[in-house]
Amino acid sequence: xxxxxxxxxxxxxxxxxxxxxxxxxxxxxxxxxxxxxxxxxxxxxxxxxxxxxxxxxxxxxxxxxxxxxxxxxxxxxxxxxxxxxxxxxxxxxxxxxxxxxxxxxxxxxxxxxxxxxxxxxxxxxxxxxxxxxxxxxxxxxxxxxxxxxxxxxxxxxxxxxxxxxxxxxxxxxxxxxxxxxxxxxxxxxxxxxxxxxxxxxxxxxxxxxxxxxxxxxxxxxxxxxxxxxxxxxxxxxxxxxxxxxxxxxxxxxxxxxxxxxxxxxxxxxxxxxxxxxxxxxxxxxxxxxxxxxxxxxxxxxxxxxxxxxxxxxxxxxxxxxxxxxxxxxxxxxxxxxxxxxxxxxxxxxxxxxxxxxxxxxxxxxxxxxxxxxxxxxxxxxxxxxxxxxxxxxxxxxxxxxxxxxxxxxxxxxxxx
Numbered sequence: 001x002x003x004x005x006x007x008x009x010x011x012x013x014x015x016x017x018x019x020x021x022x023x024x025x026x027x028x029x030x031x032x033x034x035x036x037x038x039x040x041x042x043x044x045x046x047x048x049x050x051x052x053x054x055x056x057x058x059x060x061x062x063x064x065x066x067x068x069x070x071x072x073x074x075x076x077x078x079x080x081x082x083x084x085x086x087x088x089x090x091x092x093x094x095x096x097x098x099x100x101x102x103x104x105x106x107x108x109x110x111x112x113x114x115x116x117x118x119x120x121x122x123x124x125x126x127x128x129x130x131x132x133x134x135x136x137x138x139x140x141x142x143x144x145x146x147x148x149x150x151x152x153x154x155x156x157x158x159x160x161x162x163x164x165x166x167x168x169x170x171x172x173x174x175x176x177x178x179x180x181x182x183x184x185x186x187x188x189x190x191x192x193x194x195x196x197x198x199x200x201x202x203x204x205x206x207x208x209x210x211x212x213x214x215x216x217x218x219x220x221x222x223x224x225x226x227x228x229x230x231x232x233x234x235x236x237x238x239x240x241x242x243x244x245x246x247x248x249x250x251x252x253x254x255x256x257x258x259x260x261x262x263x264x265x266x267x268x269x270x271x272x273x274x275x276x277x278x279x280x281x282x283x284x285x286x287x288x289x290x291x292x293x294x295x296x297x298x299x300x301x302x303x304x305x306x307x308x309x310x311x312x313x314x315x316x317x318x319x320x321x322x323x324x325x326x327x328x329x330x331x332x333x334x335x336x337x338x339x340x341x342x343x344x345x346x347x348x349x350x351x352x353x354x355x356x357x358x359x360x361x362x363x364x365x366x367x368x369x370x371x372x373x374x375x376x377x378x379x380x381x382x383x384x385x386x387x388x389x390x391x392x393x394x395x396x397x398x399x400x401x402x403x404x405x406x407x408x409x410x411x412x413x414x415x416x
Contacts, residue, residue, distance in 0.1 A: 001116050004090040005097045007083040015088025018055035019062070026056070026353035027395040028388065029063050032360055036067030041364055043068035046143070048119035050111060050129045051150055052080040052341045053098045056352040058089050063360060065094060072117035074110045076125040078102040079334060079342035108132075115140040121363050122147035124171075126295050127154040134166060146170040146366035146373060148359055152185070152216070153271045153295035158377045170373035172362040174355070177380035179388045181217045184355040188347035189340065190221025193267060193293045194229065196344035200318045200333055201289060206230025211263035213256060214270035215242040218293055222267055223251060234259045236275075256280055265289040267339070268299035276300045278308040281322075281330045290332045291339040302336040318343040357388045 023030060036042070047064055051057045053075035065071050073089060075081040075098040082100065089096045095117060097110040111132050115122075120143055122129045127149065133141030146169045149155050155175050161167040174180055198205065210231040212223045223233050223246070236256045237243040243253045256276065259266075260283040268275040271294050278301060281288070292299045305322055306312075315321040321331050334343035346352070361384045366373075393400065403411070 001095070002097075002113065003095055004086075005099070005110065005113065006086040006090055007099050009087050009090055011084040011087040012091035013084075013088075015055070015058070015082070015084035015086070016091070018082070018085055019058050019088055022055045022349040022352075023059050025349040026059060026356075028353045028357040028391050029059055029360070031391065032357065033063045033066050036063060040068035042367065045121060045367060046070045046072070046117055046119045047121045047123060047363065048072045048074075048114050048117050048129060049123040050074050050076045050114060051123065051125040052076050052338075052346060053086055053089075053096075054080060054082045054341070054346055055085050056346065056349055056356065058085045060356040060359060061089060061094055062092060063356075064363070065092075069121075070117070071095065072097075072114045072119065074098045074114040075107075076128060077338055077342060078107050079337050080346070112137060112140070118143050120145050121366055123150070123359060123363060124148070124154055125150040127157040130154075130158065130161070130171070134161065134168065141168060144169050145370040146172070148172045148174045148362045148366070149377075150355070150359065151175050151295055152181075152218075155377065156271055162375075162377050167375050167377070169375050170366065170370065171377050172366060172380055173377050174358050174362050174380060177358045177362075178385050179392075180355050180358050180380075184347060184351050185217035186221035186224075188221070188351035188355075189218040189269070189293055190225040191351075192340035192344060192347045193222050193291070194225050196340045197265065197267075197289070197291060197333065200316065200343050201331075202316075203289070205265075208232070208264040209234060209262050211236065211256070211259045211266045213266070213268040213275045213299070214272075214294075215239075215246045216269065216271075218269040220249075222269055222293060223249075227251075231265075234263065257283075260284050263288060265291070267291050267293050269293040270299060271295065273298040274301045274304070278304045278324070281305065281308075282324055282326070282328065284328065284330055286328055288330050290330055290336070291334065292336050293339055295338060297336040300332065300336040302332070305330075305332070305336075354388060354392060357391070358384060361388065 047069045072095040081098045097113040155173045208231045210226040211234045213236045233251045235246040235251045235253045260280040309322040311323045
């Protein structure tokens with residue numbers, strides 16, 4: 001097995017500096033690193049990981065390696081891979097297979113190379129490792145005892161596999177942990193999406209009409225930050241309960257068909273395909289900004305746009321302007337891929353500290369309990385959620401109240 005396939009190992013010093021910066025701002029993982037180094041809970045364990053390959057992910061890999069894990073790493077999106085960070089991991093002795101801007105063929109090969117490690121545990125972001133094991137290369141999953149899934153899209157795919165009865169091992173839905181989706185999806189996505197849009201467009205958000213497709217936790221965070229920046233916010237939804245919540249949160253709610261001619265900026269956060277279609281784009285204002293805050297580059301129908309457009313050009317770095325029949329133009333950030341990581345640096349370090357603490361503990365849960373787990377999608381335990389939250393509060397030097405014995409008795413009794 002090759003040790004690495006990256007762009008250039010000489011880029012490692014820059015990557016090491018990035019990793020050190022996030023480490024300084026990730027107190028939970030820093031504490032786990034010290035504990036893991038002492039206790040070696042992942043001794044004799046092979047882990048294959050596919051998450052957006054930037055500094056925060058790299059630090060998670062180093063923490064798991066400190067715990068004794070033999071790591072093999074790739075990215076979960078070719079545009080989010082940072083070549084200097086990949087070089088730093090390779091320089092640290094981690095097997096890594098990722099290059100920024102990889103073709104679809106290269107990306108698939110890197111997924112396969114990562115799994116040639118014959119892992120015991122997989123840590124996935126979007127389900128590409130799982131798909132490879134259940135599809136093209138089932139032999140690479142023979143030693144897998146279980147794994148963890150980072151994001152909404154991946155959990156959706158896993159639950160579909162579970163319903164069909166083909167999932168071969170237990171997978172922890174890390175995305176559904178309270179310490180993940182309540183913070184990563186809402187506050188992390190809310191801040192990092194706008195960081196990317198503002199740095200790439202250099203346009204003001206105040207006074208704009210922003211259309212957010214989907215009012216899950218990611219959509220909530222994006223809408224909340226858009227409103228704070230002075231935008232008028234429109235929500236599109238398919239779930240009547242979420243739509244009603246958006247109305248009560250003060251936003252307009254309508255169909256994408258109705259929103260298309262009104263929006264200046266469009267952000268899809270649904271986890272579904274073709275949320276924004278060429279038909280919608282034809283009705284948009286000239287120069288409308290389109291971006292995707294879901295996972296794959298299918299939320300905006302990029303294939304349909306490529307076929308429909310009469311021309312395209314690079315308007316700015318990371319922004320492609322498409323001219324539609326009739327002369328209208330739309331601008332797509334980051335090729336319709338995940339905007340906050342394909343065209344920026346992703347979630348803040350403190351947010352990913354929470355998510356990756358849950359990842360590390362969930363991987364350890366699989367290691368300790370796999371013999372008693374069915375091949376299903378399983379929830380993160382409440383104990384892990386609570387432990388991660390308590391450690392984060394301790395890092396902030398915040399104390400909270402505790403129930404007295406009398407209060408516990410009261411809450412557990414049906415008698416007043």
